[in-house]
Amino acid sequence: MTYRVVQWTTGNVGKKSVHAITANTELDLVGCYAWSADKVGRDVGELCGIDPLGIAATDDVDALLALGPDCVVYNPMFADVDDLVRILEAGINVVTTSEFIDGTCLCAGRDRVVDACERGGATIFGSGINPGFIQLFAIVTAGISDRVDRISIVESFDTTIYNSPATEIPMGFGYPIGHPELQAVTEKGSGIFREAVLLVADALGVDLDGVRCQADYAQTTEDLLLPGDWTIAAGCVAGIDVRWTGLVGDRQIIEVRGVWTKGQTLEPVWSPSFGYTITVEGRPTIKSTLSFEPPPDFVGETLDDFVMLGLTITAMPAITAIPAVVAAPPGIATYTDLPLLLPRGVLTTTPPRS
Incomplete structure (x- = not known):
């Protein structure tokens, strides 16, 4: 099946996530959250340094939730508990590279996340940072x-x-x-x-x-x-x-x-x-x-090109986990809860240029 995905932010890791989502044959990018006002209304492809995608970034959370995605790829460095609760209680799964593995770092906010998962029947998985x-x-x-x-x-x-x-x-x-x-x-x-x-x-x-x-x-x-x-x-x-x-x-x-x-x-x-x-x-x-x-x-023309290459291994574990997270029971899931994460939709059919 194809999984409908909303991207949350287009910072360093978020840009790499967009690259990976749009290149994956099993994922369909349907929306994108813009954290800063200057990105609202701009094409997501333009924001991420690739061809236009025909999807405008927005800060309208309700509009993104109304898209009914299977999963949100959540890439802020530090998790916002209010945002996570809104997403999860709407029944939308989350995979994240934020400071989140089992939610301990959220302190009291962890209980709110768990409650939101139960109310919405959704799952959150944190791959960890640096990379997890x-x-x-x-x-x-x-x-x-x-x-x-x-x-x-x-x-x-x-x-x-x-x-x-x-x-x-x-x-x-x-x-x-x-x-x-x-x-x-x-x-x-x-x-x-x-x-x-x-x-x-x-x-x-x-x-x-x-x-x-x-x-x-x-x-x-x-x-x-x-x-x-x-x-x-x-x-x-x-x-x-x-x-x-x-x-x-x-x-x-x-x-x-x-x-x-x-x-x-x-x-x-x-x-x-x-x-x-x-x-x-x-x-x-x-x-x-x-x-x-x-x-x-x-082809690396700038320092950012090399940084983005390295950020691939931060972005990809969360994206690879999407099918397993969508299928998982509600709650906080870690690597020890999920089955083997399979690299689906990433195999190229043509050899790379040398």
Whole structure:
């Protein structure tokens, strides 16, 4: 069947979602929500850098809900509980790349989301950010060891070309290196990693005794002028190494870690790898490294072209999940609740140009 989809916002990840939805033979884009007034009335294809689609972006939520889509692809960085409740209680499913896996980050708002799912008979699935599929990758990897002692997930990138100060400042980038609240800022900004730890624990069938967050920082020794007319001043944070650990007793059994740097002027000097590393310590110990590169026909003319390529792996897990989420019972669904997510509608019939 073909699934009718409404796209929610056209920011960095939202643009990539539109690209993927319109290219997928099993999905039909029927509407798009515009967060900013200057996008209202403009063609969604134009907003996302592709050919016109004949669909105008709108901020009229009632009109979008009246379209009766099977699913909303919800891509704001931070979830708006009021919006999610309106969508779900209207009986429309949601897949999201927002700061949402099991809804813990929403605090009291989680109960409102659960109630909306029950009233509307709808399901919400959060693939997680940065991207969240890497937790699923770790879970699958752990399934080929007959004993698991510890699971480590490490994401490591130089994010200098990433134009999103609104998502990086809440993590601690740009703060004075000695700011007294820096640890608290990073803990709050990376709170989705706590949900990721809990997801892996659920897959292992273990109840954790605690989840802890700790971060280390590097400062830039020179002013850094970054995309989006954003400057990190010398002496301020330009490298973050944040670690969320799940404990049984005093033993760390799960680690979800992000190492992000900007430029070559860090103090202390960090030399992070590029990509994702999953280590399952056990019998046997298994180490997997996931990286990505452009296809032969990729044409990158701007920094944004390369950023968009990387954002594909953030956008796609949620989109791939649409059929399973539509078929799922009402409520909050995670990777541990859904069946194997199948990459339908993405196979090309012609080989790429070399």
